[in-house]
Amino acid sequence: MYEYEIYQVDREEKLRVSGAGMLNASWTCNVDEFGIPDYITKAGGMLPGNNGRNERNLFGDYDLDNFPTNEGRFLKLESRLLIEKQRLNQFKTYQPEENNAEIDYEDFNDLLFVRRDVAEMYTDEELKVLKNRKMVNEAIEETEDRIKLMENKILPFYNQKNNVHPKFEILLTKRKGNSPPVVLERVNYTGDLHKAGENLMKFMFSNRRHAIQVTTLGVYPKCSTQLPHDLKIRIKNLKSRGEGPLELERLSQHIDESSYPLEILQSFDTEREYRLCTSISSISEKPKVHIALRRHSYLKEQAFIEFIRNWLETNKPIGNTYGFEIWYPEEYCTEVLNFVKDEIEEAVVVDKCVEITMTNSKKLKISYAFISNNYIFKMAVVAI
Template sequence: MYEYEIYQVDREEKLRVSGAGMLNASWTCNVDEFGIPDYITKAGGMLPGNNGRNERNLFGDYDLDNFPTNEGRFLKLESRLLIEKQRLNQFKTYQPEENNAEIDYEDFNDLLFVRRDVAEMYTDEELKVLKNRKMVNEAIEETEDRIKLMENKILPFYNQKNNVHPKFEILLTKRKGNSPPVVLERVNYTGDLHKAGENLMKFMFSNRRHAIQVTTLGVYPKCSTQLPHDLKIRIKNLKSRGEGPLELERLSQHIDESSYPLEIVDIEKHSFDDIEDLIHKICASCKVLILNGNIDYVLPFLRFLKNQKCTLHFDVILISKSKPSLNLYGIGWKPTNLLAIPMDLKYGIRKNTVPKSSTLLKMK
């Protein structure tokens, strides 16, 4: 797999600063001189979240505390990071009651993930979920990784405060499977990742006599790069991640006719609000169509699909006394006497409780 991304290179471990966000699912195309992502710059420099709405903050938390100023939001992030470090110390000093108990990953995940949006220390009762040393060590590792991500997220704002200008480069890398990426080319970053990407592809692929063989082509609607006009590719699979129009007609101009029908087209986006994408030749003719997103947007389009196989992935949480937090994937299984809650409402839910919401669905 070939990728090109922006990295901060003047540190011991290179830090990727473009692409998909690891905490708040944001997408970054470019960064400014301090490393602040373009989606924040375009918002006038205001940090996301803490605006009284159901919006993730920089760390991916749905924190409903309202701070109208950037300074207030920044201080809240600092306090949130401090609490995460205090939680880490709780794990490091905790002594489990048993050593051979089986791991209850349901409760374990509730402890590590659901309560992350509640900025407070763990109670003694909650820590009892960690029944053995293995679970404690996993909690320590998970929390250390999260703290590292949080520190990297907030770093550009310390750079801005202290007038520190990091060094950024665009790295073209090649990776096979799960092996570490190998750097093929380094390019100075001048503020436009798209333009640099176009130049790299022209350098690598222009004036080819035959179509380039690609197993899986990954596209990102929010960060689309113009392919060289004479580039032809022969692909098996297409993956799209993120919101925005897929621009399949423009993409199809570069796909060699021998590619059809594609084996798998995998689309992940919140809102499937454009039927033109799903009935386009690329989607309509593929052998397997996979749609990941909000089920409310997907279901109205099902009657238009003519693929050999279509798989829908959506996520709800089922609340009951016996299984208070059960994830359900896919369509076809209809449990009885359970209440289905959209995934967006997961955070903040407590066991054996049902939040008041008009969006709850009764499954029969």
């Protein structure tokens, strides 16, 4: 995978400062001389959150305490970071009651996400979720990683306070699988990542006679770079790297016709699930699509029922597969299945799924499973 991002390079471990935020999911295209993200600069320099509205602060917490000044919000972040360090000490001194080697990830995640929006320590009852040493060690590791992210988030404001000017560069990197990225090119950062990216694209890909073969094309919806007008790419997978529409119309002029049908299309869309799904269907005969839903109510709306009926009416082929990732408990999954059963007469509920017969040889199966800390709803046309 090839990427170009802004990094702070005058430190032992280079720090990526552009792209999707690891804590509050805010998108950063550019940073100022101290490393403060552009979304904060555009807001007049005010820190997000702690404004009386349901808005995430810099650490990703929905903290409803209202501080009208930046100083008050900054002090709250400092106190929140201190509490996280104290929670880490709680984990390090905690002795679990059991010695079971298995980890109950649902309970584990409930613990890690509990009480994050208020600066309080874990209670003894909450700590009992850690049933064995393996869970305790993982909680320590997760919390250490989170503290590191929090410290990196708040660092630019210490830079501003102390008039420290870090060194930033744009790094073009290549990474294979889970291996560390290898730096291919370094470019001095002058304040405009988009312009640098467009120049880089032109240098690498302009005037190519043939389509470039790419396994996966990753798109950053909130920070899209203008591709060279004559660039054609032959791809297998198209994946969004953040929230927002994929702009399929814009991308289609660069995707070579031989790419279709796509094998996998992954998207994080917020308000356009139905439109996105139908537009995906129009470009791929048998797509495997993964959509991380931010508006979970979609699965209990008529738009989802219309989408299911569209599959039935257009007689989708065996192999057509969509996955919807959600962050709700299993009770919500059960409610969705019952909603589908009530709305579609032919639907039959079986163990954790709904089945709808399409022909004598195939059926539409809607099921859910707990995978990688989240529930995944899967719609698939399968053989009978």
